[in-house]
Amino acid sequence: xxxxxxxxxRTGGIGRGEPVSIFVNGEETRAYEGETVLAALWAIGERxxxxxxxxxxxxxxxxxxxxxxxxxVTIDGAFNVRACLEPVRAGMKITLQRDAGHAAGHAHAG
Amino acid sequence: MPVEIQQPATSSGHNLRGAVPAATTTVDVCIIxxxxxxxxxxxxxxxxxxxxxxxxxSELASGASGAAFGGxxxxxxxxxxxxxxxSYVELSKASLALYQEAQExxxxxxxxxxxxxxxxxxxxxxxxxxxxxxxxxxxxxxxCEFLDYKxxxxxxxxxxxxxxxxxxxxxDAHVTPLCVVWAFAKAARRYGAEIRTNVRVDxxxxxxxxxxxxxxxxxxxxxxxxxxxxxxGAARLTESIGLRVPVDASRGQMFVTERIPPLLRTYVHNIxxxxxGTIVLGATRENGFTETATTVEGTREILDWAVRLIxxxxxxxxxxxxxGIRPVPPDGYPIIGRPDGIxxxxxxxxxxxxxxxxxxGRILADLxxxxxxxxxxxxxxxxxxxxxxxxxxxxxxxxx
Amino acid sequence: xxxxxxxxxxGPAGMAAAVEAAExxxxxxLLDEYxxxxxxxxxRSGDGFSVAPARLTREHQRGEALRAKLSHPRIRVLxxxxxxxxxxxxxxxxxxxxxxxxxxxxxxxxxxxxxxxVAFPGWTLPGVISAGGAQTLAKTQWVKPGKRILLAGAGPFxxxxxxxxxxxxxxxxxxxxxxxPAQWLPHAASLWGQWPRFAEALxxxxxxxxxxxxxxxxxxxxxxLGDTEVQAAVIAQVDREWRAIPGTERTIEVDAIATGYGFLxxxxxxxxxxxxxxxxxxxxxxxxxxxxxxxxxxxxxxxAGEITAIGGSAVALVEGGIAGLSAAQHLGALPAAAxxxxxxxxxxxxxxxxxxxxxxxxxxxxxxxxxxxxxxxxTVCRCEEVTAGAIAACIAEGCTSAKAVKDYTRAxxxxxxxxxxxxMVSELIAAHRAIDLATxxxxxxxxxxxPVPVAALLQPERAAS
Numbered sequence: 001x002x003x004x005x006x007x008x009x010r011t012g013g014i015g016r017g018e019p020v021s022i023f024v025n026g027e028e029t030r031a032y033e034g035e036t037v038l039a040a041l042w043a044i045g046e047r048x049x050x051x052x053x054x055x056x057x058x059x060x061x062x063x064x065x066x067x068x069x070x071x072x073v074t075i076d077g078a079f080n081v082r083a084c085l086e087p088v089r090a091g092m093k094i095t096l097q098r099d100a101g102h103a104a105g106h107a108h109a110g
Numbered sequence: 111m112p113v114e115i116q117q118p119a120t121s122s123g124h125n126l127r128g129a130v131p132a133a134t135t136t137v138d139v140c141i142i143x144x145x146x147x148x149x150x151x152x153x154x155x156x157x158x159x160x161x162x163x164x165x166x167x168s169e170l171a172s173g174a175s176g177a178a179f180g181g182x183x184x185x186x187x188x189x190x191x192x193x194x195x196x197s198y199v200e201l202s203k204a205s206l207a208l209y210q211e212a213q214e215x216x217x218x219x220x221x222x223x224x225x226x227x228x229x230x231x232x233x234x235x236x237x238x239x240x241x242x243x244x245x246x247x248x249x250x251x252x253x254c255e256f257l258d259y260k261x262x263x264x265x266x267x268x269x270x271x272x273x274x275x276x277x278x279x280x281x282d283a284h285v286t287p288l289c290v291v292w293a294f295a296k297a298a299r300r301y302g303a304e305i306r307t308n309v310r311v312d313x314x315x316x317x318x319x320x321x322x323x324x325x326x327x328x329x330x331x332x333x334x335x336x337x338x339x340x341x342x343g344a345a346r347l348t349e350s351i352g353l354r355v356p357v358d359a360s361r362g363q364m365f366v367t368e369r370i371p372p373l374l375r376t377y378v379h380n381i382x383x384x385x386x387g388t389i390v391l392g393a394t395r396e397n398g399f400t401e402t403a404t405t406v407e408g409t410r411e412i413l414d415w416a417v418r419l420i421x422x423x424x425x426x427x428x429x430x431x432x433x434g435i436r437p438v439p440p441d442g443y444p445i446i447g448r449p450d451g452i453x454x455x456x457x458x459x460x461x462x463x464x465x466x467x468x469x470x471g472r473i474l475a476d477l478x479x480x481x482x483x484x485x486x487x488x489x490x491x492x493x494x495x496x497x498x499x500x501x502x503x504x505x506x507x508x509x510x
Numbered sequence: 511x512x513x514x515x516x517x518x519x520x521g522p523a524g525m526a527a528a529v530e531a532a533e534x535x536x537x538x539x540l541l542d543e544y545x546x547x548x549x550x551x552x553x554r555s556g557d558g559f560s561v562a563p564a565r566l567t568r569e570h571q572r573g574e575a576l577r578a579k580l581s582h583p584r585i586r587v588l589x590x591x592x593x594x595x596x597x598x599x600x601x602x603x604x605x606x607x608x609x610x611x612x613x614x615x616x617x618x619x620x621x622x623x624x625x626x627x628v629a630f631p632g633w634t635l636p637g638v639i640s641a642g643g644a645q646t647l648a649k650t651q652w653v654k655p656g657k658r659i660l661l662a663g664a665g666p667f668x669x670x671x672x673x674x675x676x677x678x679x680x681x682x683x684x685x686x687x688x689x690x691p692a693q694w695l696p697h698a699a700s701l702w703g704q705w706p707r708f709a710e711a712l713x714x715x716x717x718x719x720x721x722x723x724x725x726x727x728x729x730x731x732x733x734x735l736g737d738t739e740v741q742a743a744v745i746a747q748v749d750r751e752w753r754a755i756p757g758t759e760r761t762i763e764v765d766a767i768a769t770g771y772g773f774l775x776x777x778x779x780x781x782x783x784x785x786x787x788x789x790x791x792x793x794x795x796x797x798x799x800x801x802x803x804x805x806x807x808x809x810x811x812x813x814a815g816e817i818t819a820i821g822g823s824a825v826a827l828v829e830g831g832i833a834g835l836s837a838a839q840h841l842g843a844l845p846a847a848a849x850x851x852x853x854x855x856x857x858x859x860x861x862x863x864x865x866x867x868x869x870x871x872x873x874x875x876x877x878x879x880x881x882x883x884x885x886x887x888x889t890v891c892r893c894e895e896v897t898a899g900a901i902a903a904c905i906a907e908g909c910t911s912a913k914a915v916k917d918y919t920r921a922x923x924x925x926x927x928x929x930x931x932x933x934m935v936s937e938l939i940a941a942h943r944a945i946d947l948a949t950x951x952x953x954x955x956x957x958x959x960x961p962v963p964v965a966a967l968l969q970p971e972r973a974a975s
Contacts, residue, residue, distance in 0.1 A: 009653050009654040009655075009656070009657070010652060010653055010654075011648075011652040011653065011654060011678045011679050012679065013562070014559065014560075014561055014565075014652040015559060015560030015561065016558060016559060016652075017556070017557065017558020017559065018558065032558065033557075033558045034555065034556035034557050034558025034559055035556065035558075035559075035651050035653075036556075036651060038647070038651075039647065039651035039653045042647065042653050042655070043653045047636040047637060047739050048636050048738060048739065049636070052895055053369055053387065053895075054894075054895045055895055057634060057895070058635075058636055058738050058739070059634060059636060059892075060635075060636030060637055060638075060639070060739070061639060061643060062627065062638070062639055062640055062643060062892070062930070063624055063625060063627075063639075063640050063642065063643050064639065064640065064642065064643025064644070064646040064647055065550065065624060065642065065643065065646060066543070066544075067624045067926060067929050067930075068627070068892065068926050068929070068930050069893060069924070069925035069926045069961075070892060072925075078425060079370075080368055080427065080925065084643075084646075085544070085545075087545070087556060169909065169910060169911055169913065169914040169917075170908070170914070171917065172913075172914075176917060288917045288918070292907075292917075292918055296907065305908065307908055307910060308910060366923075367964065368925055368961060386920070388923075403956075404956055404957060405597060406595075406597045406600065406602065406611075409957075409967055410967065410968060413964050413967050413968055414968050416964070417964060417965065417968060423964050424963070424964055424965040424968075425963055425964070425965060426963065426964055427925070427961035427962060427963050427964070428958055428961065428962055428963070428964055428967060429923075429924075429925065429927060429958070429961050430923070430927070430956070430958075431956050431957060431958070432956060
């Protein structure tokens with residue numbers, strides 16, 4: 001499965017929680033209990049967590065502590081969930097938000 | 111191109127314009143209040159070639175105009191304890207037409223969308239009243255249909271069966287009021303109007319039976335016509351010349367959510383989805399409240415009812431709340447026009463300013479330019495309050 | 511729910527306040543929106559991680575010691591509990607899908623701070639993160655922000671961040687510090703007597719040296735390059751005002767950039783409760799005004815920690831203790847004389863620590879050059895994708911306040927509720943109107959002070975259905 005047996009961004013020599021399977025855009029992916037969704041995604045190089053509503057620009061995370069709301073993903077149907085705060089759960093279904101069909105916003109914004 | 115950033119000066123922070131009061135200025139039209147009415151009046155007057163100065167004590171749209179829901183509705187929402195003059199429906203229709211014209215002329219976005227409105231009823235009794243109302247509206251020339259739940263669901267799949275029936279008015283529209291104010295103000299400037307913010311008007315200057323200008327924090331302004339569109343502050347200004355303008359305050363708390371994928375096409379009573387994708391909800395009707403605070407009770411009142419009607423809203427995140435104070439004349443209908451016995455002054459105060467702003471702005475501009483307007487504004491004269499005892503305005507509608 | 515003292519925020523300030531108040535006899539409710547207490551200073555890994563002691567830091571021990579004290583019988587800790595507003599005396603808390611009102615005779619707000627967002631071309635690319643965010647990923651998740659990172663900023667916070675990165679086996683291409691050591695000398699007097707701080711700093715520097723990490727002084731980040739993620743960083747030499755010196759740009763290949771140019775305090779809850787704010791010239795931010803006893807202008811509301819001034823965990827601990835004592839005194843659990851006696855040594859310690867904190871703020875506080883590259887294309891409001899150019903245009907149209915800018919451009923209307931862009935919008939207003947930043951007021955704050963699902967705000971009976 002994804003994230004196993006490859007060179008991830010996870011630091012070596014660290015004892016982690018029980019291995020669990022999560023699903024990222026439908027693909028079964030290795031994660032570890034106790035880590036956040038952000039950690040699980042970042043570790044496998046999945047860094048464009050969502051694309052923005054107006055210009056479709058890719059975004060990762062910025063603050064890592066739940067303030068910036070950039071690390072938005074859809075988890076088990078709930079959208080705009082902050083990956084940096086959400087702990088992984090076995091069987092979790094994560095969708096990376098891509099152009100969720102949001103409208104453009106009023107043009108004063110330039 | 112890099113933006114030039116200068117070192118901030120260590121001034122006391124007054125806006126540069128306000129720091130040095132101007133000498134007496136003379137203009138054709140001096141408008142007090144930079145909300146919806148002020149902005150539209152400025153636009154139509156400037157476009158007709160008049161020298162216009164608009165004075166706003168804070169920022170544009172900082173009063174009720176900036177807080178409003180933004181519904182542009184032809185007669186569905188009326189606020190009266192008496193029969194509705196047909197002229198009110200006519201005014202609303204004319205205003206919607208002007209919005210569409212303005213959208214093209216001005217070229218700046220108003221976020222104008224005309225998907226129609228749905229006004230639900232929740233019981234058999236409500237359905238009975240609603241059916242009567244729909245007939246009354248049609249008799250006034252307002253295009254509308256009376257729908258049952260199945261029909262409602264065809265138009266708005268997100269609405270729950272709590273909506274037993276509804277009046278559907280397919281031509282109703284909505285705007286983002288802030289955008290409307292900014293767009294008209296910008297267009298007014300293009301026609302030569304001057305707009306000054308952070309300028310306070312302290313009093314009207316009266317000479318005999320004529321208002322000849324205003325005293326402001328920028329000095330004295332002399333004007334052929336002074337237009338008082340100061341909303342909730344309009345009454346205070348006219349008191350300075352001994353004229354009473356009765357205006358009641360009604361607070362509306364409003365709420366907005368995060369952006370979500372398309373959920374609503376129309377606006378369902380007071381819930382709409384903006385072009386940005388956010389859901390705007392509101393407003394409360396709290397008579398007599400003048401503080402723009404939001405409360406737990408207000409939040410629950412609006413949200414409880416919204417989730418009952420549109421269950422999908424339950425998991426959407428609320429982002430902001432705000433409140434505006436509606437200026438409501440005692441019978442609920444607008445005050446428009448020249449007060450009896452005083453020249454040089456025009457007053458316009460109303461609830462539902464969003465719907466009527468373009469047409470009233472046009473009326474005020476016409477009155478300032480040549481003293482007349484093709485619209486029937488007699489029902490909205492200030493003097494109707496002189497000797498009558500009006501009860502509290504109710505939300506009812508009767509055909510004329 | 512009724513309690514004597516409600517404490518919002520369980521970093522060092524909140525934890526210290528809770529402990530002092532409980533020891534004085536008050537019942538305490540300690541609330542935190544995160545999963546575990548500790549805030550940012552004492553953040554730690556989730557359950558399941560086991561880490562060799564050599565990788566752990568001093569903070570870890572301090573954090574554990576403080577957390578242990580929370581087991582006091584009069585302290586109840588509620589995590590994943592979000593305080594979204596206060597109406598009258600009701601503190602609204604969202605937890606487990608619903609909202610409830612907490613009534614407390616005293617409220618201690620210790621909501622901490624977050625990394626100051628600084629915009630530059632390319633800063634929204636995946637891989638460009640805050641220094642705090644880099645540290646959180648490395649230290650609590652043991653995931654590298656990138657294989658090779660550039661750390662750019664100003665001040666001593668960069669050192670523990672660098673340490674966390676190194677211990678997570680991240681290669682640090684360089685530590686880019688905006689100031690130069692020569693600029694620190696005039697402040698030597700204020701730094702006197704702070705030997706433990708120096709010892710810490712030297713320890714960090716030694717670790718950096720051993721790892722071969724170069725420190726580049728007098729430079730800042732000016733651009734991030736890459737198309738879908740960051741691939742390189744461009745830095746430039748700066749003058750005393752942190753303005754880039756033309757012709758000094760240098761490109762460094764990295765796959766992550768972490769910026770640490772100071773912090774902004776989370777003053778929203780306090781502001782929405784009616785607490786007065788004061789502008790700090792050196793930190794270039796609005797903080798909650800308070801007396802040395804940590805009282806605010808609102809009777810019964812006390813503050814502590816980074817929301818009173820950026821001072822670090824040592825000051826936060828002391829201020830938390832003071833606030834806890836003052837709260838206990840306010841509700842009569844502690845007589846005035848006893849409160850004064852217990853507060854006195856803490857007040858002295860606070861004054862001593864503040865001398866150092868003030869010096870750091872003066873030395874390393876952000877300089878105006880940090881905003882010189884807010885050009886027409888650079889995104890300022892990340893949530894709503896509003897550029898500096900759009901903001902400048904609306905200021906030119908006549909917008910004079912942050913609220914007007916927000917209304918006109920939507921900057922600040924997104925999910926982060928303006929936390930990322932607010933300070934930069936103020937900088938742009940001050941610069942374009944040529945006025946003092948102190949005269950651009952902090953915008954009015956209304957609930958919800960963090961986004962809350964609609965369902966959580968309903969009447970309890972409805973929420974249950």
